[in-house]
Amino acid sequence: MISIHCLGDIQYVTGSADRLFPSVSPPSLIMFYPRSYPDSLLKRVTPLVPFFRGGAALLVAILFLFLSSGPALAQVAVSPSTASGNTIASANTSDNIAVGADGTIYVAYHGGNGIQVVKSMDDGASFSSPVTVTSTNAEVEIDVSSNGAVYVAWVENDRLMVAKSMDGASTFAAAVDAAKLRSLSVHFATDGNNLYFVGREGTKVVVSNDGGQTFQEPPTGQSSIFSDILVDPISRDVIAQFDDPDVTYSVSTDFGTTFGTPITPSDDPYVYYSVGALSSGSQGRFLFVGGGIGSETYKIDLGKETSEIIPAPKAETSQGRSLAADEYGNVVTGYVENARVKFVVSQDLGATFGTPTTVSTTSIAQADINSTNGDVLFLYEENGDIFLRSYGERLRGYGLEVSRSTIDFGSVLLGETSGTESVIITNRTGATVNISSIETDAPFASTDACPTALAASESCEIDVSFSPTTSGGASGSLNINTDLPEGTRVVNLQGEASNEPPTIGTIAHQTITEDGTLGPLNFTVGDSQTAASDLVVTASSDNQDLVPDANITLAGTGADRTVEITPAAGKSGTATITLTVSDGTKSDNTTSETFTLTVTDVPDLAVTDGSPSGLDLTVNVDPGTDNNVVGMFTLSAGSVGATFEAVTLTNSAPGVAGVSVARLFASEDATLDVGTDTKLGEVDVDNSNAPASLAFTAFNEAVDTDTRYVILAIDVDAGASTSGMQFLLDKPSDLTVVGGELATVNGQATATFASLPLSGNVMALPVEMAGFTATPSGGTVELRWQTLTETGNAGFDVERRIGTGSWTSLTRVDGAGTTTEAQTYQFTDRDLPYEAEELTYRLRQVDVDGSESFTKEIVVTPSGARQMELLGTYPNPARTQATVRFAVPEDVSNARLVLYDLLGREVRTHSVSGAGRQQMTLNVDGLATGAYFLRLMGGGHVKTQKLTVVR
Incomplete structure (x- = not known):
């Protein structure tokens, strides 16, 4: 049985529709789903007409008339009556009504008591007592974010003021001064912790990405009047709408950090002081824009960047015009006609509109949609009081009522899973709804115990969770797929993947001396969500003059890292070193640690050697005595603080015999006094073979402004030749x-x-050399040397070394004994190693008393190959292998060696690599006894040698 009921101008039906229309399902009836009302309301209605199965078509038409208009709640007082009066009037338009994701209705108004906020938690049937946000009487706008935070904004003394409530508008924190805004009104939109504001002045967008703690003003490339700002609940894009008077918009895809180039649709819609509404869903993304008095209403396809006029009524005043839209293609247009606020509804994205509904005799009103149940909400003002009417069953897509239209999971750690959030769906259609599937988009997931057939008025619960896998914001939807005409009921999902910053160990403040190197110092890095091996460490200095960034060396792998710092040479001072570790995902996922590096100034050192340019020390050695001074240098400093701790002295004639001990002294003057001077160190020396260097360590001698003489003394054996040694300070590191x-x-x-x-002369040699040369000539090396004087010279051993090998003696050349006349000697080395690339020669001079000394070493590079050459192999005959020597000039490439038998068959082949004289081993093992021919071929040349193999 079905009954039609009336209460004033409210029309509604109770009963079951399928009892009246068992086989009739016109589209208008498919789109109608009865809803429940409070028992107090139902008790006041009286049945008018009973309908039974088989009723006439006329009654069907009558019923359709009632159903298409839909029921409305009676006028509900929003604000308490007050002599001071309250208003929602605005200079342009403001949103004084907002609906939370859970269906809570919030209203903000202003008057003599300032700005006040009330709320309804029963679909607009009643409202709470007002909460005063500020005593300022200013045009106000309200919005509730997807995370439940309620924001109120207004302009006061050209400043944008924002107040926030985190307890459902029960209390508000003190207002925050967000930015300068020369405007009578402000429009804003919210999305989680993101807030977006525009004012009529048209010069700026104000953005907060931290829930109203801080604010930025990104450039928009636009200076016209901003008429509205909207957030796409699915993509979370921000659409800033303005008219100049052409409708133009800019889109931000990065939470308001940047805005794209302003877009004016191709057919150039034209409005002033417009209002906007956004429909984003499976049918596309559309911006609806309504202008001022007498203006058309436009639908802008944001994907195609085109616009069209839709057949919505034109407004007679600016105050009563309003727009609301949802993702199911419903568009609600409010307007004033004959001093009455009315609205029309389109269920097809503005293509057609239904019959107008009169709300009230007023010209100040605003519309909104409750996305949980599909109610059309109208907020309006009459004589200083604010009222609300709720209209049900006007929109398609709401046969299933949801407890939440949006779930905002807030911030969830990357790689982890949030707690579950529940959505309760209730079947308000009056008939069974078949649920084919319940789906979510990754990284969201859902579980449910909903039946496949949900009976009328039955409810079930869906649990949803968020498991982010990438950094940044995420959005998706919970899709409840049914056999209802609209098919899918959608709950928007969003969340933020937070990435905990990595950790980095601390390093204590450091101090080093000038020209020193710090480290390597150890430190550790880590991250709860990123492998330590993937963490990137960088370093910087705030004093590039002292520590250039390029002088900071980072090393290590995984969790264990090191830093080494080399300050600029000769610089002192302080630098703050910053070590930063990043997980490589977002700029805010970095952690830095700093430490101070202090580089202390050090005294400047002065060194003077023993050469004629310095101290000009003349060495005189007396064999058979101790502490013969053979070297000297001085040290001094520009200030105190330096210490002399070690030195290595180079021997110019290593291998000399006759030196048994070397000592190092520090003296106040250039005269060695063994009794009073400080002995710094002593080194025992092999008296048959003096080392190439003498190292003195483990002492500590202060160096200051007074000059200190460093003296090298040696003990010389009796009968020693003193051998021509000279000592050097070879390099600063010594x-x-x-x-x-x-x-x-x-x-x-x-x-x-x-x-x-360290001296001005070389210790006296028994042979005074005038020259020593070695010259390659063909396949030989000619050695020549001259002496000026000789004393007891028994002769010269000519020694040769191949590469870095050992020295070998080639021959002995007799000396002239004792003479003051110049002598000339020569020797030709004819037996050169064929493949040798470098030969070194020296002379070992031997005295008649057996003492000896060495000349300088001469390095010789034998002449390169001028032509193809193949020498005879050896041994020949050969049993298992033979040595092959050959030469290939530079201009021959791709040379090769081939061994042929007497029948001309190739039995061995070897490719030649590079040019020059070469030697190789040829393996003949396994070849039959007999004669073979070895040929070297390349560059058009052929060289042949005979080889005999025996067994």
Whole structure:
């Protein structure tokens, strides 16, 4: 049985529709789903007409008339009556009504008591007592974010003021001064912790991405009047709408950080002071724009960037015009006609509109849609009081009522799963609804215990969770697929994947001396969500003059890392070193640690050697005595603080015999006094073979402004030839002075040196050499040398070394004994190693008393191959292998060696790599006894040698 009921101008039906129309299902009836009302309301209605199975078509038409208009709740007072009056009037348009994801209705108005907010938690049947946000009486706008935060905004003294409530508008925090905004009104939209504001001045968009704690003003490339700003609940894009008077918009896809180039649709819609509404869903994304008095209403396809006029009524005043839209293609247009606020509904994205509904005799009103149950909400003002009417069953897509239209999971750690959020769906159609599937988009997931057939008025619960796998914002939907005409009931899902920043260990403040190196210092990195091996560490310095970034070296792998720092040479001061670890995902996922590096100034060192340019020390050695001074240099510093701790002295004639001990002294003058001077070190020497260097360590001698003489003395055996040694300070690293830096050498400003002599002469040689040369000639090397004087010279051993091998003696050349006349000697080395690339020669001079010394070494590169050459192999005959020597000139490439038998068959082949004289081993094992021919071929040349193989 079905009954039609009336209460004033409210029309509604009770009963079961399928009892009246068992086989009739016109589209208008398919789109109608009866809803329940409070018992108090139902008790007041009286049945008018009973209908039974088989009723006439006329009654069907009458019923359709009632159903298409849909029921409405009676006028509900929103604000308490007050002598001071309350208003929702605006200079342009403001949204004084907002609906939370759970269906809670919030209303903001202003008057003599300032800005106040009330709320309804029963679909607009009643409202709470007002909560005062501020005593300022200013045009106000309200919005509730997907995370449940309620925001109120207004303009006060050209400043944008924002107040926030986190307890469902029960209390509001103190207002925040967000930005300068020269405007009478403000429009804004919210999305989680993201807030977007525009004002009529048209010069800026104000953005907060942290729930109203901080605000930014990104460039928009537009200076016209901003008329509205909207957020796509699915993509979370931000659409800033303005008219100049052409309707134009900009889109931000990065939460308001940047806005794209302003877009004016191709057919150039034209409005002033427009209002906007967004429909984003399976049918596409459309922006609906309504202008001022007498303006058309436009539908803009944001995907195609085109627009068209839709047949919505034109407004007679600006105050009563409003727009609301949803993802199912419903568009609600509010307007004023004959001093009455009316609205029409389109269920097909504005293609057609239904019969107008009169709301009230007023010109101040606003419309909204409750996305949980599909109610059309109208907020309006009459004589200083604010009222609300709710209209049900006007929109398609709401046969299933949802407890939440949007779920905002907030911030969830990357790689983890949120707690579950529940959505309760209720069948309000009056008939069974078949649920084919319940689906979610990744990274969201759902579980449910909903039946496949949900009976009328039956409810079931769906649990949804969020498991982010990538950083940043995520959005999706919970899709409840049914056999209802609209098919799918959608709950929007969104969340933010938070990525905990990585960790980095601390390093204590460090101090080093000038020209020192710090480290490597160890530190650790880690991340609960990223493998340590994937973490990227960078380093920087705030003092590039002292520590350039390029002088900071990072090393290590995984969790264990190191840093090494080399300050600029000669610099001192402090630098703050910043070590930063990043997980490589977002700029805010970094962690930094700093430490201070102090580089202390060190005294400048001055060194003077023993050469004629310095101290000009003349060496005189007396064989059979101790502490013969053979080298000297001085050290001084520009200030105190440096210590001389080690030195390595180079021997110019290693291998000399007759030196048994070397000592190093520090003295106040150039005269060695063994009794009073400080002995720094002592080295025992093999008296048959003096080393190439003498190292003195483990002492500590202060270096200050007073010059200190460093003296090298040796013990010389009786009968020793004294052999022509000279000692050198070869390079700065051979001199260890802690806390000082080299600044002067022999009176010249420099920070380096090479081969500083510690004496002005070489110890006397029994043979005074005038020259020694080695010249390659064909396949030989000619050696020539001359002497100026000789004393007891028994002769010269000519020694040769191949590469880095050992020395071998080639021959003995007799000396002239004792003479003051110049002598000339020569020797030709004819037996050169065929493949040798480098030969080194020296002379070992031997005295008649057996003492000896060595000349300088001469390195010779034998002449390269001028033509193809193949020498005879050896041994020949050969049993298992033979040595092959050959030469290939530079201009021959692709040379090869081939061994042929007497029948001309190739039995061995070898490709030649590179040019020059070469030697190789030829394997003949396994070949039959007999004669063979070895040929070297390349560059059109052929060289042949005979080889006999025997067994």
